[in-house]
Amino acid sequence: MIAAYVVLVRWTYAYATSPAWRSGWSTALWAGAVVVVVRALSDVNRTSLHHFYRERLATTFLVQRLRTGEAKAEPYDKPLRVSDQAGASAGRPELVMAAVANVADADYVPAGRGCVPFVISAARTGVVGDPSLPPGGTRATQEYEYSADFDRRDLTVPAAMAISGAAVSPLAGRASSRTRPVRVLLTVLNARLGVWLPNPYARPPALTTKALRERDRAGEPDATSRDRWRARGWVVAARATSLATKPGPYRLLREAFGRPSLYDRRLYVTDGGHYDNLGLLEALRRRPDRVVVIDASNDAENSFGALADAVATARMDLGIEVDVDTTRLRSSDTARAASAWSVGTATYPADDGPAHVADVVFLKALLTDDLTADVEHYTLDNPDFPRRSTGDQSYDEWDFEAYRQLGHSLADTW
Structure with missing residues (x-):
């Protein structure tokens, strides 16, 4: 697609400067067609590792508990x-x-942080954070x-699981300083x-809103055949527009070189x-009386780095x-x-x-001592246990x- 853009730019320049090029419409039309088709059919979310990752997580962890x-x-x-998920x-x-x-954006995030919290829940989804952020996020x-x-395929429970664990990315919030030298790679x-998800500050697509309204109207008892056909037309148009406006190759360039903004x-x-x-900050943001924090990070032994970062951030932001x-x-x-x-x-x-005080477990x-025999044996064979990198x-x-x-053993000691 980038090559097609280059051809189009080259043709436009030549068209403006050379009369001989003004008859070469076929080249421009072919290049333009390639740009339109690739843009309409491409989705950089689909071509990334996201779908593979979310399928792996879903098949491993998503289970239903029976009675x-x-x-x-x-x-x-x-x-x-x-x-x-009520x-x-x-x-x-x-x-x-x-x-x-x-x-x-320097107006909204401290230097070097590179991110704002984004939560996904059954009720609300979007940007949260300190009062410096614009309302309505x-x-x-x-x-x-x-x-x-x-x-509604891009924000399912497996997708949200994978997004919340998407550690390997060209842009990585506070870790972006480490990924910056290899962003392009x-x-x-x-x-x-x-x-890439829609900015929650932006208004929902008008066509989507119209299609949903027409579909609801077609489902009412007094709806006519004409209402139902009209609803089908709006739904087809909304679905086609949704596919055509998926994040395209331009977003790849933003990942590699761009400066992301809350205004995008x-x-x-x-x-x-x-x-x-x-996840301590999102729990504290809801001001519960008790918070249970399970730390399975692979920070250095006795450093408790993840806890230290969370404690400092809770003080700074909340x-x-x-x-x-x-x-x-x-x-x-x-x-x-x-x-x-x-x-x-x-x-x-x-x-x-x-103002009140809550318990943090x-x-x-x-x-610790008194682990089961199989865990003790596993420890001998795997010296980095239980801080093995998720890169494996x-x-x-x-x-x-x-x-x-x-x-299971550690939880029993509580």
Whole structure:
């Protein structure tokens, strides 16, 4: 497609300067046709590793718990809409998936941060953060699903899972300083797990809104045959427009070279760990009385880097003081950690509600005494356990069981 653009630019220049070129319309028409067709059919979200990654996550972790206690795998092609995952309203925990939108606007983000929080939940989806951000950064999730794709395929539960864990990306929020030297290489090699989503600040497409309104009207009891045919026409037009406006090759150039902005029509959304690797900030933003934090990051032993970053960010962005004593979680050359968990506090300011103190239960994936024999044996064979990098995607059943059993054993000590 870029070559076709070059041909078009070359022809335009020659047309303006040389009469001989003014008869060469066929070249321009062919180049223009290539540009239009490729642009209409291309979708850089589809050609990235996102779909492969989300299928791997879905087939591994998405299961349905039956009343018998058994777990049944959910088919990957089952349309699990985020907006259908009722949480608090149904008496269940609310599912909130934390990601980031990569932006570099100096008015809204501190120097070097490169991102703002982006949350995906059943009720609302979009940009959240401190008061310096413009209001109206979130939209009703069902409406946003239609804006992302008229058939609601781009913001399913598996997609949101993959987006919230899209660590390998040319743009990576706070980690962008590390990826900057290889941004072009990551883009060319298609090492891209992030996704271009519509900017929630933008108004939903008028054609989509009209098509949904006509479809609802056609479903009413007094709808006529003409109403139904008209609704079909609007739906076809909205679906075609949705396909034609998918993020194209221009977005690849933005990934490789561009400076992302909150004013763009689309935002590049990646791993929430590019802002807070624990998800603690999004929990604290809701001001609960108790927060349970499970830290499975692979930061250096005894460093608790992910916790330290979250504590500092909570203070900077939310004005919340978090205090967690990690003394008993530290190991030495001669002894393992005495415990894998600690109970701390989070002190909320009175700005957005009554000032009060909440409990913060912090559980860290680490080695303690009294682990099962299979986990002890696995530890001998894998010295980096349990801080193995997620860059290794070749986990087998032994790896999976070791991490599962470690988590089970540590949780039992709480």
